[in-house]
Amino acid sequence: MSLLYAEVEEELRATVRHALAGSADPWRALAVDIGCAGLAVPEDRGGAGASWREVAVVAEELGRAVAALSTATVPFLGTTLATAALLAVEPTELLAKMASGTVTVVFVAPLSTPPGAPPHDSVRPDGSATAASLTGVVASVADAAAADVLLVPTQSGLFAVDAADARVVPVVSLDQTRPLCDVTFDAAPATLVGDPGAASGAWKSALMTGAVVLASDQLGVATWCLESTVDYVKGRYQFARPVGSFQAVKHRLAQLWVEVTQARAVARYAANCLADGDPDSAVAASLAQAHCGPVAVRAAEECVQLHGGIGFTWEHPAHWYLKRAKSSAIALGTAAQHRAALGALVDLPSR
Amino acid sequence: MDAAFAEAGAPDNDPIRNGIGLGMAAPTILRHGTDEQRRRWIRPLWTGEEVWCQLFSEPGAGSDLAALGTRAVPAPGPDGEPGWRVNGQKVWTSLAHEARWAILVTRTDPDVPKHQGMTYFVCDMTAPGVEVRPLRQITGEAEFNEVFLTDVWIPDAHRLGEVGEGWRVAQTTLMNERVAIGGGAVPREGGWIGVVAREWRQRPELRDPALHDQLMRLWVAAEAGRLAANRLREQLAPGKRGAAQAEPGSGGAERPRGEPGAEGSAVKFAYARLNQEISGFELELLGAEGLRYDDWSMRRPSGVDSASRTPGYRYLRAKGNSIEGGTSEILSNIIAERVLGLPPEPRTDKDVPWKDLPK
Numbered sequence: 282m283s284l285l286y287a288e289v290e291e292e293l294r295a296t297v298r299h300a301l302a303g304s305a306d307p308w309r310a311l312a313v314d315i316g317c318a319g320l321a322v323p324e325d326r327g328g329a330g331a332s333w334r335e336v337a338v339v340a341e342e343l344g345r346a347v348a349a350l351s352t353a354t355v356p357f358l359g360t361t362l363a364t365a366a367l368l369a370v371e372p373t374e375l376l377a378k379m380a381s382g383t384v385t386v387v388f389v390a391p392l393s394t395p396p397g398a399p400p401h402d403s404v405r406p407d408g409s410a411t412a413a414s415l416t417g418v419v420a421s422v423a424d425a426a427a428a429d430v431l432l433v434p435t436q437s438g439l440f441a442v443d444a445a446d447a448r449v450v451p452v453v454s455l456d457q458t459r460p461l462c463d464v465t466f467d468a469a470p471a472t473l474v475g476d477p478g479a480a481s482g483a484w485k486s487a488l489m490t491g492a493v494v495l496a497s498d499q500l501g502v503a504t505w506c507l508e509s510t511v512d513y514v515k516g517r518y519q520f521a522r523p524v525g526s527f528q529a530v531k532h533r534l535a536q537l538w539v540e541v542t543q544a545r546a547v548a549r550y551a552a553n554c555l556a557d558g559d560p561d562s563a564v565a566a567s568l569a570q571a572h573c574g575p576v577a578v579r580a581a582e583e584c585v586q587l588h589g590g591i592g593f594t595w596e597h598p599a600h601w602y603l604k605r606a607k608s609s610a611i612a613l614g615t616a617a618q619h620r621a622a623l624g625a626l627v628d629l630p631s632r
Numbered sequence: 633m634d635a636a637f638a639e640a641g642a643p644d645n646d647p648i649r650n651g652i653g654l655g656m657a658a659p660t661i662l663r664h665g666t667d668e669q670r671r672r673w674i675r676p677l678w679t680g681e682e683v684w685c686q687l688f689s690e691p692g693a694g695s696d697l698a699a700l701g702t703r704a705v706p707a708p709g710p711d712g713e714p715g716w717r718v719n720g721q722k723v724w725t726s727l728a729h730e731a732r733w734a735i736l737v738t739r740t741d742p743d744v745p746k747h748q749g750m751t752y753f754v755c756d757m758t759a760p761g762v763e764v765r766p767l768r769q770i771t772g773e774a775e776f777n778e779v780f781l782t783d784v785w786i787p788d789a790h791r792l793g794e795v796g797e798g799w800r801v802a803q804t805t806l807m808n809e810r811v812a813i814g815g816g817a818v819p820r821e822g823g824w825i826g827v828v829a830r831e832w833r834q835r836p837e838l839r840d841p842a843l844h845d846q847l848m849r850l851w852v853a854a855e856a857g858r859l860a861a862n863r864l865r866e867q868l869a870p871g872k873r874g875a876a877q878a879e880p881g882s883g884g885a886e887r888p889r890g891e892p893g894a895e896g897s898a899v900k901f902a903y904a905r906l907n908q909e910i911s912g913f914e915l916e917l918l919g920a921e922g923l924r925y926d927d928w929s930m931r932r933p934s935g936v937d938s939a940s941r942t943p944g945y946r947y948l949r950a951k952g953n954s955i956e957g958g959t960s961e962i963l964s965n966i967i968a969e970r971v972l973g974l975p976p977e978p979r980t981d982k983d984v985p986w987k988d989l990p991k
Contacts, residue, residue, distance in 0.1 A: 284863035511972050526975040528961075531968035538967055539860075539898045546859035571852045620848035629832055629851065631844040 282553045284546050290338045297342040301349065308355045308427070311339070312382035319380025321364055327377025333490065336361065337497035337552035344501020344577075347605045348598030351458050358459060358491060358498070358612075359424030362388035363432045365490035366439060366483035370475035375430065375441055386441070387428035388487050389464055391421045395614035396492065396567055396622040400434045400484045407468055415440055415466040423612070425449050425462040432474070433466070434484045439475035446470050456608035458601055489566045492613045493551040496569035499577035500548045502606050503541045506580035506599070510534065510587045517589075530587060537583055544576040564626050567619040574610035574619075581606040646680035648935035652727060653677045653684030657735050657754075659808045664752070664793045664801045673733065673754065685731035687722040687755060687779055688802065692991060695962050697737075697806075698746045698799060699981075699989065702781060704738035704753070714788040716740075716753070718761075718781050724956070728764045728777040729932060731757045735805060736786075737798050742987040749986055750798030754790045761785075771948045772928035775936065806958070807896060817865060818858060823903075824910045824946060825854035827939055831917065838917055847917075850910050857902045864895055894970040897963040904953035904960055911946040918943055 286294070296315055304310040312318035320335045322328020343350065343357055360379070363386040367376040378384040390401065404417030415433060425431065428444045448465040475483050511534060514525030524530055551569035554562040581603040585592040592599045610616065624631055647654055654677070661673055676682040693700035702720025709715045718738055728734070734755040741749030755762070761784035766774035793801040821829050832839065832847060915922035926942035938946050954960040968974040981989055 283866060284859065285866055511974065515974060522978065523975050525968075526977055528965065528977065531972075531974050532961070532964040534972055534974065535901075535964040535967035538972060539902055542863075542895075542898060543856040543860040543902070546863040547856050549863070550859050568852060568855055571848070572856045617845060620845060620852060623851065624844060624848050627829075627851070629829060629844075629847060630839070631841050632836075632839050 282550075282557060282559075284549045284553070286338070286549075287334075290335060293335055294338050294342055297339050298346075301342060301346045307350060307353050308357075308385075309382070311355065311357075312360075312385070316382070318360065318364075318382040322368065322376060322380040326368075326372055326380070328380040332556035333493065334549075334552045334556045336494055337548065340494045340497040341501035341504070341548075344498040344503075344605070345505045347458050347502060347505070348601040351598075351601050354427045356385060356387055356424030356427035358495060359387035359422070359428065360385060361494045362390070362487040362491045366432055366434065366487040367474070369483040369486040370439060370479040373441075373474050375474065379430075384429045385427055386430045386432050387422070387424050388491075389419050389422050389425065389431050389433045390484075390487070391419060392423045392459075392461060392608075392612045393421065393614075394488060395618040396488060396570075397625075398488075400436050400480065402436050404433055404435050404466055406435065406437050406440070406471070413470055413472070414468045415442060415471045416468055418463065418465045420463045421452065421461045422464050423459050423461055425464050426451050426460060431464065433471065434480055434487070436477065437480075438473050438477050439480035439483050440471040441474050442466065442469050442471045454608070456604040458605050459608065459612075488613060489563060490555060492566040492570045492619070493548075493555050493562075495609060495613055496544075496548040496551055496566075496573040499573040499606065499609050500541070500544050502602050502609070503537075503544055503573070503577045503580035506577075506584035506602050506606075507534070507537055507541050509599075510537075510584045513588055524587075533583060533587065537580055540576045541580065544573045547572045564623065567614075567623045567626065570614060571616045571619040571623060574616045577606040578610050644680075645678055646683075649727070649730070650677070650680050650683050651935075652686050652731075652735075653682070653733075656686060656805045656808050657684040657733070660735060660752075660792065660801060660805045661754075663804050668789075669754070669792070677733075682732040683727055683730050685725050685727045685734045685757070686805070687725060687728075687734045687736040687781075688805075689724045690721060691723055695959055697802070698750070699986075699991070700737060700739060700750070701986075701991075702736075702738045703742075704740050704751060704786070707785065709785055709787060716751075716786045716788065716791075718753075718755070718784045718786055720781050722779040722781070723767065723776075725764075725777045725779050726775055728757065728779050729766070733757060734779075735792075737802050739986060740795055740798070743985050744796075745983055746981065746986040746989065747799045748796055750802070751795050752792045752798040752801040753786050754792060755781075755784065755786055756790075759784050759786070766930070766932060768930055770951065771945055773931040773933055775933055807894075817862060820855065820858065821851075822858070823854060824907055824914075824938070825851055827946075828910055828914050828917065831914070838919075843913075843917055846913055850906070850913060853906055854910070857899070857906055860902070861899045864899060867895075894966045897958065897966045898971075900957060901960055901963045901967070904950075907946075907950040907953050911943065911950045914943045915947050 300310040300315055301307050316329045317339050319328030320331040321333050324330035366388055379386045403419060404415050407414045407416055426449055431442045431444050431447055433440045433442055446469040449462045451460055451462050454461045514530055515523055517524050547569050551565040554565040584599045585603055588599055591597050658677055661670055690700050704716040704718045707717035734757055736753045736755040738751055739749055740751040761782040763780040765778045767776045767778050768774045925944045938949055969976055
């Protein structure tokens with residue numbers, strides 16, 4: 282398996298970058314026009330038959346474009362989790378519709394759900410397990426406001442609920458580029474798409490896939506922060522020199538470059554594992570979150586600091602990246618939670 | 633290629649003992665040597681018959697290698713053959729006591745700025761006037777040497793590159809050094825993290841939740857460094873399109889295929905810090921046992937076999953990792969300037985004749 286980008290992935294990157302730069306409705310451009318909604322879905326299930334590697338490249342570009350997309354709606358993480366969940370259950374028409382980009386399906390779980398957590402039990406079917414309605418609340422769900430259909434994992438199975446039948450209330454989020462909602466179901470009509478056994482697999486797959494794809498988003502954030510800071514310190518003069526000529530500044534950026542380079546290798550490795558169904562996928566996913574999350578945060582923090590005063594303003598885009606990075610470091614488990622998970626996976630028990 | 637020979641049952645070429653030959657001298661001779669020089673030196677180097685060492689650093693020229701003052705002046709040999717007489721002192725010379733040949737950088741013109749007046753030679757370590765003395769290090773042993781050169785005569789046929797071009801030739805050596813030090817492909821837990829992980833698995837009585845998070849931080853850092861080195865190796869592999877691929881964050885810098893760039897510095901930089909952190913952690917993990925040491929006696933190892941030594945040895949030896957082959961501070965400058973394209977510090981030494989520099 283190669284840790285480099287394939288040519289087709291570089292072409293996809295260019296296409297996505299171009300679309301994100303020039304579109305009034307970037308999500309439509311991505312999901313429908315470019316077909317990103319179905320990248321990881323096999324052709325016989327209505328998708329484009331690419332792989333999670335390509336999805337990760339799209340995530341990287343979205344991470345880079347955080348500021349430009351700060352007012353747009355791009356429910357990429359929520360739909361990625363939903364895609365992984367739907368791929369883990371019996372084929373559904375919903376997956377095909379989702380893959381075509383015509384229906385936006387978002388996975389309903391708190392964004393901070395850590396690896397290895399059991400499916401939340403705050404939403405339950407009314408009456409029998411196969412009952413056609415759900416009741417309960419899930420807080421801090423990413424991307425739910427953009428959903429046509431909510432995909433709801435419960436301990437009794439995986440259900441699809443028409444978003445119009447749930448109460449989706451936006452909350453004020455630390456990271457406005459990935460807005461959160463509290464989602465309430467009050468006897469909401471629901472369709473069972475996975476029995477409890479399949480739903481458990483779908484839950485795990487969604488969280489693991491999310492961790493891998495999020496790592497590439499974090500890589501994109503870190504890359505933008507590094508590049509924009511390097512550009513800035515080349516042109517910013519103090520003491521009659523570019524501030525980037527001072528070793529105190531250079532050494533920080535060199536260190537950051539090393540970390541970002543490692544993050545790229547780690548994120549690529551995780552995307553490869555997922556694409557190939559490699560048995561190392563769970564390790565790679567937690568490794569990716571344990572490494573890329575903190576790297577993105579550091580990159581954004583260095584970006585703010587090394588820009589000096591302008592970096593602290595609302596006017597400068599750095600704050601979007603800082604908020605995205607910090608919230609992403611909590612999303613789908615903190616680095617510490619992933620390190621703990623890794624310990625169990627690689628036979629390094631804590632006690 | 634190494635794997636193919638091993639499979640065929642061939643003995644290896646003693647890559648640890650001849651690391652400098654294989655990793656640094658060979659690429660430099662291949663790049664800058666004449667056909668005759670390649671014929672003379674490459675084969676016995678590659679088979680491991682002839683060990684090489686490196687006469688670069690001096691007591692007064694460490695990070696600032698271009699300040700070196702070992703003088704070479706033209707002098708004919710006994711039978712009138714053109715050559716050079718060399719005087720000076722070199723230091724940090726691994727394997728000098730076993731080496732047949734050395735790569736040597738000298739000052740041939742003190743009247744021009746320091747980067748211009750250097751010339752690169754291959755020095756016969758058995759020649760009269762070459763004196764090797766062990767240099768004992770903080771681990772107790774002496775991997776390194778001081779080498780004193782007193783009226784050593786070197787034939788002009790052993791010059792690599794043009795007179796005055798020594799700095800350019802040395803760059804080839806140094807870039808390859810960092811790749812060599814950065815290491816070859818290793819499996820997961822192949823480095824020192826594997827030593828600590830085995831201790832953790834075999835000795836439950838050492839475990840503690842606070843230490844566990846530290847252990848996992850190091851495990852993650854080791855794996856990230858390993859994957860980054862693998863990715864770099866893939867980029868450098870001949871025939872891979874990645875070799876000349878401009879990386880995001882690299883300022884669009886490209887380089888010829890197969891040429892180790894400043895990126896090799898990053899691998900070495902990361903390994904130095906990682907080894908220091910792991911070995912420091914290992915001592916704390918072991919607690920009382922970490923207070924003991926295996927052997928302070930003065931020995932002359934021909935390679936570093938850290939895994940078979942006591943943890944205290946690893947802790948001390950790792951301190952050299954961020955100094956040897958370019959300090960981490962110099963490597964940071966290289967990454968910042970050559971990869972990220974940041975401007976250099978203002979310099980006061982570039983246009984001054986070497987002989988007028990403060991020393």
